[in-house]
Amino acid sequence: MDRRVRVAVRVGGVVQGVGFRPFAHGLARRLRLSGFVGNDAAGVFAEVEGPSADVDAFVLALREEAPPLAVVDDVRVTPMAVADDVQPVFSIVDSPAGGQVSTLVSADSATCADCLAELRDPGDRRYRYPFINCTNCGPRFTIVRGVPYDRPFTTMAGFPMCAGCRREYEDPGDRRFHAQPVCCPVCGPKLWFHEERREPDGTTPLKSTVDALRAGAVVAIKGLGGYHLAVDAESESAVAALRGRKHREDKPFAIMVPDLAAARKVVAPGEIGERLLTSRRSPIVLLPRVANGPLATAVAPRNRKIGVLLPYTPLHHLLLGDFGGSIVLTSANVSDEPIVYRDEDALNRLKTIADAFLTHDRAIHTRTDDSVVRPVRGRVQLQRRSRGYAPEPVTLHRKVPRHVLGCGAELKNTFCLAKDDHAFVSHHIGDLENYETLKSYTEGIRHWRELFDVTPAVVAHDLHPEYLSTKYALDLEGVEHVGVQHHHAHIASCLADNGEDGPVLGVAFDGTGYGTDGTIWGGEFLLADLAGFERVGHLQTVPMPGGAAAVREPWRMAAAHLDAAGITAEDLKTRHEEHWDDVVKMARSGLNSPLTSSAGRLFDAVAALLGVRDCVNYEGQAAVELEQLADPEERGTYPVSIDRNQVSTVDIIRAVAEDQQNKTPGPIIAARFHNSIADVVARVCEQLRTAETVALSGGVFQNALLLDRTIDSLHHKGFRVITHSRVPANDGGISLGQVAVAAAREATSTTSPARHRG
Structure with missing residues (x-):
């Protein structure tokens, strides 16, 4: 007979609130093993005793047959002495209080097929009950107040189970065995x-x-x-x-x-x-x-x-x-x-x-x-990562030396807490432009710190001094502050998303970001690794007449780009005759007109020039509608010069204006513009060729047409391309990049191949 052994098992990952204890209980019963399983602040623990082959089968199945909602990161096994008076049963034990929290919390999950069948069954006691759930589905993160994930630490604590639900909860053979939100019309929410x-x-x-x-x-x-x-x-x-x-x-x-x-x-x-x-x-x-x-x-x-x-x-x-x-x-x-x-x-x-x-x-x-989300080139592109994804962590390919908080950007804000090899990127917070959103942001950080037992020693933030997230970071005392340049954070986020260190040629295209030279960046080519970067190319800079007003009114950017090109679009000028000359003078004087290399503002200018959108009602609207206008069948490009790795936006604007004067249809012009941007990205990368991998990040690359054409152009020139899949390319991914940069700088004392560490 196979010798008898006893082992202690520790399971880490998303293993609470997903039916893991009932699964382990049923597995042990099937294999006729004795012992117990339970939850604690670190995850799931168990002790198992029986023939060695059956114990091995139990441990293997914990990873390979886990419940649908479980994400098993690791299974650690420690041999123990065989118990002399072992009971021939396997049980679920109560959760002990205290301990260092290292468990993960499951995201909320859509209603499963089994619950739907009960919901629609007139003979079922939960027929048409709107809060039906089980171990495989239902509310999780949104109702959790603390860990371990047990009913008293959720907002279901105020709903004592009726006798029927209690029987299901305690029955190892029932689908709701130890399902924490279990309820019915008798005892549940109304x-x-x-x-x-x-x-x-x-x-x-x-x-x-x-x-x-x-x-x-x-x-x-x-x-x-x-x-x-x-x-x-x-x-x-x-x-x-x-x-x-x-x-x-x-x-x-x-x-x-x-x-x-x-x-x-x-x-x-x-x-x-x-x-x-x-x-x-x-x-x-x-x-x-x-x-x-x-x-x-x-x-x-x-x-x-x-x-x-x-x-x-x-x-x-x-x-x-x-x-x-x-x-x-x-x-x-x-x-x-x-x-x-x-x-x-x-x-x-x-x-x-x-x-x-x-x-x-x-x-x-x-x-x-x-x-x-949206499907792009056979993959999933996240545009907002929130319900269903948060708070499940992004697993880092190397551990962070100390706990880190990444405070994120101003728009589409998320924050990120990192410990060990887990980066907990928050749910979508929104734009930090009012008290209610800032309150949600600070409350969220407090809750997540408690939930995952993270005490940040390092706090990473954007370089922009007026971002509310930056001000929040700098107000924190007793921590090390690390400033991270906005576009470096974009590329670092893409690297972390793909489990890489770099160096890469990073192309960071977005609306605005605080540059290290005092200008507003947004059309950047960076030689970057996680620890640092060198700005090796960019789009030509033009003034932003009126500053923030130019973001709300894209026609201002069109006026600035047209003036830089030495031409005037009479139709656009006529639409804004009352303010045109003043805006052009403002741009030329530099008064309230910061220089920008922004790709997002270039898209705005072309959208206004084509009559797509002169003023916007939401962030990015002009670029979104320009993408929708573009004819996906058109493959033509405009001739664009590149001087010392600086892309001539003057050439692009002149070509668009000339096509417009020649009565070329708007969808053709919009497509040629997209194709030209994709082409110049590949050409600049080819001229630089300082790395064989190109990372694409920034909100502009949420444009599916641009992303698709850019990847094709880069592949044609022999580059390997990495993009985002686990966090958004927009500013929702910035907090992960900030964490990755701060951790990399702390983890290494060697000189980065890139120069800037700001």
Whole structure:
């Protein structure tokens, strides 16, 4: 017979709140092993005794057969003495208090197939219960108040289990064995409906909501991570009303559709799109719009893409099933404030926007927006990393010497906490431009520090002194402060995303970033590794007349670029005759006109020149609409000179203006512009050839057409290209880059091949 052994097992990773203990319990019972399993602050622990072959099979299965939501980082085994009085049972033990926290918390997960089947079964006791969940799905991060992940440390603590739920929770053979949010209509959260002008009339909350949506009302709906605003997506008047009340003139809305069949009526998802839509993360997926689809045109004006998501909570499944159509589902907030998630706040802040409220009494501990992704070249490009992804860490390919906090940028802010080989990139915070968002930012850092037991010794921040994230960092005492140049952080983020150190040729194209020479960067070629960089090329600099006003009014950038090129576009000048000469004089004088090499501002200028967008209602709008205008079949380029690795934007503007004068169609000009930018990126990299790998980062590379053409051009010249997949290319990935730079500088005392360490 096989000799008997006993081992202690420690499992690290996302192993709490995902049914790992029940899985281990069932595995041990199947193999007839004795011992126990439990949760603690460091993850999952177990002691197992039995024949050595069966113990080995148990340890192997922990990694290879883990539950769907588990992410097993490591399984450590320590031999122990065989117990003399071992009991022939395997049990789940209580979680001990205290200890250093090193466990990981699962992201919220879309409703699983088993729960959906129960939800739709008239004979099931949870039939049409909007809070059904199990070990494989349901709320996680948004309800967690602390670790270990046990019910008392979640917002479900106030809902004592009924006898039926308790039996399931304690039954090793039940699908809800040790499922912390387990509940039912008897003991769990309840829905209610409130309409501003009348009390509910006795109908169910779901029926009242469906009736309100069909009547054209704007309904605020409490979801997993906050409130959403919903209207009938096929009603022009309802969508227009929502736009007017929310003061959201043009930015596309996301829509929720009942199922894949409904999705195919409005978008062409393709294989990758369908896989994303039906994944446990259930993000908003940006997909090509179907011509002549049923959606109101006001859902996504002047846009060939639609952001689509499927129901990801039981409540959404019930609502969309009863409604029988698609709804707009957009974050409920006021102006640029973060998503509303507290009930009293929602009733007060949304009362001028929403006609009615569908809410419930399960508290949300951490507000979390929906994630946004798009398929690009067979991969997933994250545009906003939040619900379904956060707080799962980005695993670093080497450990950080000390705990690090990366404070992120000003726009599309995230923060990042790093310990050991885990970088915890936060959920999307938003633009740090008002008190509510700053409060969400500081509260988020405090919660994450406690959740993951991180006490930063090093705090990395942007060089821009007026960023609120920089001010927050510099106000922290007793820590080492590390300033990281914005575009170096972009490239470092791409390196960390791909588990590489560099050096690479980094191409960082975005809107604005504080340069080390006092100008505003944004069209940069950097020879970079994690520790440092050298600026080896850039787009030609031009003035930004009016500073921030030039971001809001792209025609100003067109005026500056045209003046630098020595030409005038009469049509554009006529549209702004009253202010044109003053803006040109301002640019020439340098008064309130900082120099910029920004690729984002170049896209703005071309968009204005083509009549796409003179003023914007949201950040990046002009560039987004220019991409939508471009004819994807056009392959022509403009001749552009490169002098000492500086790209002549004058050549680009002259060529665009000449094409326009020759009555070349706008879609052709827009495509030639995109192709030309891709071409010059490859040409500059070829001239430099200081590295064989090119890293592409920055918000401009969220332009799928530009990214695709740039990768093709670089591959044609023999370069290896790395891009983002685990964090966004935009400023949402900056915090990871800051952490990677700070850790690299601390970890090495050798001289970096790159020069700047700012």
